[in-house]
Amino acid sequence: MGGGGTGGRGGAVGSAGSALAAVDTLTVKGRAPKTGYARTEFGRAWADTDANGCGTRDDILKRDLGSVKFTGGTCKVSSGVLEKDPYTGGRIEYVRGRSKVDIDHLVALSDAWQKGAQQWKPAKRLAFANDPLNLVAAEASANRQKGDGDAATWLPANKAYRCAYVAGQVGVKKKYGVWVTAAEKEAMKKVLNGCPDEKLPTGGNPTEATVGRK
Template identity: 75%
Template sequence: MRRLRGGTVIAVMAAITMTGCKDQTTGSGGPAETGSGGAALAAARSLTVKGRAPKTGYDRDRFGTAWADTDSNSCDTRDDILKRDLKELKFTGGKCKVSYGVLEPDPYSGKNVTYRRGRSLVDIDHVVALSDAWQKGAKYWDPSKRIALANDPLNLVAVDASTNRGKGDGDTATWLPPNAGYRCAYVAGQVAVKKKYGLWVTAAEKAAMEKVLSGCPDQKLPTGGNPTEAPARFHAD
């Protein structure tokens, strides 16, 4: 993914200030939301604040092979998320490989996007980017925990590829979905993942999270996903 261009932080913070969010669902599929009203905002306020650590040493491979079958259902994680988030599904060779589906709508852009296997119109996005996680605690984890984060359905969502590529490894302070109606659910998702895995946030990131979630005080906190440690077969670094 391309890095963010200069000026993005200012644009995002302006959008946070100007856009009010009502209580949102997760849109097309996504993790289940449970808990009492205000859970997302309360969780955001509880996150540990530290400075961003250097990106030194980060590599996608430090989070394991892409789309590992950590839940042992014989389907890779990418296809699991496509099956969860797409409609009008078609398969190739059984019920694992999704060959066709429709994001209706794509949560990031708000438009409908058609998925056809072999074409990159749909991405599976890490809601908390792996390089962002690396700089906020994951660098110090056991490999099995990094593999768990990379394949946790709580941290994954099918989205429009072109919109997603503008995100890079941005956090809430530097990037929000253009679809304003999804921002509360998106930020709640980032909070949920960071809380579940014990990742910290920067001061600017926490302020941005609280600003968004203050506009939707009844936003629930997504829950569920996989355990925070991958099965034993993935423990080798």
């Protein structure tokens, strides 16, 4: 059976393929300076990295919203409903141009910049910023409250989502080789000790994505 056991020091031991087990595979280092960071270092915002003819923002809206309606085809999402916002647990109606829904990077771009992304090639940074594995539709004010915080400094108010949220961060950081601070690793384990069998999310775009021509 794949149930998580208990470690010798009182912490849970994640089962094979779990986010908890993956935490120990992440590199632990101090946070580097934010010097040189700009959103443009991660390429054009919401680029069509999967070459499906639609920008990444609309791809995520289509994935995460219900009752989706479009303007001019099947790319531009004009309205929809976020039935259960992952960060607050509330229901939010999305209307393009005056929405309370943001597309959040689970691992913030600035956080990644300070933990390895400064040394990446532009193609890898572009892939990171547009990878569905690292993106979620969420309530705007909660997203902005989070800023570029990591698991040590911010967690969703919706406690039911915290395991999935931290597991998502672990999955993204493992995929791209983003390191964690010692405090961040401790915070990740504290959350995941309560759900030792939470699966490590995988998939998303290739790390060296090709930008679509549109």
